[in-house]
Amino acid sequence: MEVAKRIKWKEVARYSVLSAASIVTIYPIFWLITLAFRTRRDFVASPFGLPNALYIGNFIAVFQTELIRDFFINSILITGLTLVIVTMIGTLAGYTLSRYEFKGSKIIFLAFLMSRMIPVNVIVIPLYSSLSELGLLGERAYYGLIGALVSLTLGMTVFLSRGFFRGISQEILDAARLDGCTELKAFFYVMLPMARSGIVVLTILNFISLWNEYFLSLVIIPRQEMFTLPLGLTFFRGRYGTNYPQLSAAILLATIPTVLLYFFFQERIIRGVGESASHS
Amino acid sequence: MVKNFNISKLLVIISFLLPALSFYVLFYLYPVANGIRLSFFKWDGFSAEPQFVGLANYWEMFHDPIFWKSMMLNIKVVFLSLGTQLPLALFLASLLSKKGPGMRFFRTVLFIPQMLSLVAVGVLWQMIYHPINGLANTLLNVFGVGAIDWLGDSNNALTSLIITSTWTYFGFHMILQMAGMSAIPQEIYDAARLETKNPFRIFFHITIPLLRETILISVISITTGAFAHLLGLFWVMTQGGPIRSTEILGIYIYVEAFRKYHIGYANAVAVTLLIVLALIVAVTVRFGSQERLEF
Numbered sequence: 054m055e056v057a058k059r060i061k062w063k064e065v066a067r068y069s070v071l072s073a074a075s076i077v078t079i080y081p082i083f084w085l086i087t088l089a090f091r092t093r094r095d096f097v098a099s100p101f102g103l104p105n106a107l108y109i110g111n112f113i114a115v116f117q118t119e120l121i122r123d124f125f126i127n128s129i130l131i132t133g134l135t136l137v138i139v140t141m142i143g144t145l146a147g148y149t150l151s152r153y154e155f156k157g158s159k160i161i162f163l164a165f166l167m168s169r170m171i172p173v174n175v176i177v178i179p180l181y182s183s184l185s186e187l188g189l190l191g192e193r194a195y196y197g198l199i200g201a202l203v204s205l206t207l208g209m210t211v212f213l214s215r216g217f218f219r220g221i222s223q224e225i226l227d228a229a230r231l232d233g234c235t236e237l238k239a240f241f242y243v244m245l246p247m248a249r250s251g252i253v254v255l256t257i258l259n260f261i262s263l264w265n266e267y268f269l270s271l272v273i274i275p276r277q278e279m280f281t282l283p284l285g286l287t288f289f290r291g292r293y294g295t296n297y298p299q300l301s302a303a304i305l306l307a308t309i310p311t312v313l314l315y316f317f318f319q320e321r322i323i324r325g326v327g328e329s330a331s332h333s
Numbered sequence: 334m335v336k337n338f339n340i341s342k343l344l345v346i347i348s349f350l351l352p353a354l355s356f357y358v359l360f361y362l363y364p365v366a367n368g369i370r371l372s373f374f375k376w377d378g379f380s381a382e383p384q385f386v387g388l389a390n391y392w393e394m395f396h397d398p399i400f401w402k403s404m405m406l407n408i409k410v411v412f413l414s415l416g417t418q419l420p421l422a423l424f425l426a427s428l429l430s431k432k433g434p435g436m437r438f439f440r441t442v443l444f445i446p447q448m449l450s451l452v453a454v455g456v457l458w459q460m461i462y463h464p465i466n467g468l469a470n471t472l473l474n475v476f477g478v479g480a481i482d483w484l485g486d487s488n489n490a491l492t493s494l495i496i497t498s499t500w501t502y503f504g505f506h507m508i509l510q511m512a513g514m515s516a517i518p519q520e521i522y523d524a525a526r527l528e529t530k531n532p533f534r535i536f537f538h539i540t541i542p543l544l545r546e547t548i549l550i551s552v553i554s555i556t557t558g559a560f561a562h563l564l565g566l567f568w569v570m571t572q573g574g575p576i577r578s579t580e581i582l583g584i585y586i587y588v589e590a591f592r593k594y595h596i597g598y599a600n601a602v603a604v605t606l607l608i609v610l611a612l613i614v615a616v617t618v619r620f621g622s623q624e625r626l627e628f
Contacts, residue, residue: 067431068435071425075443079442081458082445145349145350146354149345153342165357168357170553171557171614175607176607177587179368182596182600203356207356211353265451268564283452295463297466304456307453311449312448327509
């Protein structure tokens with residue numbers, strides 16, 4: 054009896070702490086959501102609790118600014134292109150480093166690892182100067198930006214995919230070779246499909262960091278029409294000022310893609326983040 | 334035949350690695366090398382000819398009190414981030430690692446801020462910290478505490494930013510630590526419970542030492558993050574103000590480059606930062622993994 058009672062109290066304490074932490078985490082976001090559905094008058098009168106009525110005028114107002122469509126399209130374009138490039142070249146490199154030992158393979162791997170630990174944001178000014186010399190700024194800023202974003206995500210991609218390919222047994226590759234597969238075919242038709250679930254996770258993680266990327270875009274993108282969504286949010290902040298309901302609606306709209314992904318793939322995302330620490 | 338095979342193998346390796354390596358060289362290595370070169374020049378970014386000045390930029394940097402202030406502030410941010418995120422992440426991870434209903438729910442909720450962009454986080458918390466309509470002051474008002482100028486007062490701004498960045502990032506490190514904890518065999522805990530029933534002793538004498546490598550990864554990521562990712566958040570929320578009270582090194586470099594057009598000088602500071610970070614990473618990895626850190 055004694056013991057049972059003590060254990061129960063411990064559980065109560067544990068659940069209280071976890072509940073408190075969850076409330077502190079989620080309440081600001083809950084506040085943001087309720088804000089987006091308020092009229093401005095409702096917000097000034099009672100900024101807390103539930104709104105009086107679900108008012109969708111803020112979302113309509115945000116949609117009616119033509120620029121947000123541009124920002125969305127720009128974000129989709131840049132994130133999409135970067136994802137395609139980084140997934141292709143990153144998994145190919147990760148695969149090579151997982152299967153072939155040669156002079157310098159360790160150094161190459163450490164070099165990629167370095168760009169993961171000290172990300173390209175640290176050298177954003179040298180990067181900017183170099184892009185300027187390469188002619189990848191101004192009208193061609195998207196080329197420079199995509200290159201920089203590939204560089205930002207490449208280290209993680211090589212690191213994780215190398216881990217996934219290591220988990221696939223050598224016999225499968227040997228069998229494919231015996232069947233007359235070229236190395237490239239063996240990679241695309243045998244190894245890549247086998248590592249599929251890991252690469253899906255990797256792509257989701259990369260999507261999230263690319264979609265949300267801010268500072269490189271800020272430095273590299275020259276004009277408003279070329280803004281991505283995160284830059285667009287600072288634009289809306291400037292335009293709406295303290296019209297918090299409309300600003301909240303803009304934040305929510307920009308956030309929807311990653312939050313949706315999280316709701317569908319939360320198990321995989323969380324497992325992927327956990328694995329990104331191991332696999333070394 | 335054998336030799337032939339080796340050459341074709343070499344060709345495969347080269348052609349498979351070349352695409353990734355060329356991006357790496359062009360958008361990481363070359364900027365670093367170029368940054369080192371430019372750090373010896375005086376250049377405003379417009380005039381055709383950068384002017385070679387030797388070590389003058391570094392000399393100027395060492396004698397600029399604002400550089401040292403930013404560096405010290407950034408180091409302070411590192412320790413504040415480590416001191417808040419790491420204990421919180423470890424504590425919550427250990428609570429979540431025990432079985433029980435609802436654990437998945439808590440884990441899902443605590444990780445949510447990771448899904449938001451830094452801009453969304455920054456703008457959201459600017460609204461929270463708004464002196465009149467903000468969530469923070471209205472909550473304080475409920476408890477009868479007077480309003481605080483969260484971001485406008487140079488004594489408070491840094492604390493406010495640390496609160497925001499802790500809210501944003503602790504969930505990520507919590508997940509890392511949970512993954513590390515799940516790799517610790519249950520038998521070790523069973524054996525430890527024969528010795529002591531005190532959960533704190535088990536936590537500090539079993540869990541923490543066995544988590545060494547995972548903690549190391551969090552330490553490196555928080556430290557480099559304080560110089561890299563936090564820059565975006567700080568820039569969105571305060572732009573280094575008020576009166577430079579939140580001007581971390583990245584913001585100092587940005588202002589030197591894009592507001593004052595001291596491109597050569599900004600490159601010198603960036604190169605210095607890169608060297609400092611590389612040293613920190615190298616020392617942490619060495620110090621943290623005496624026996625093994627196999628790749």
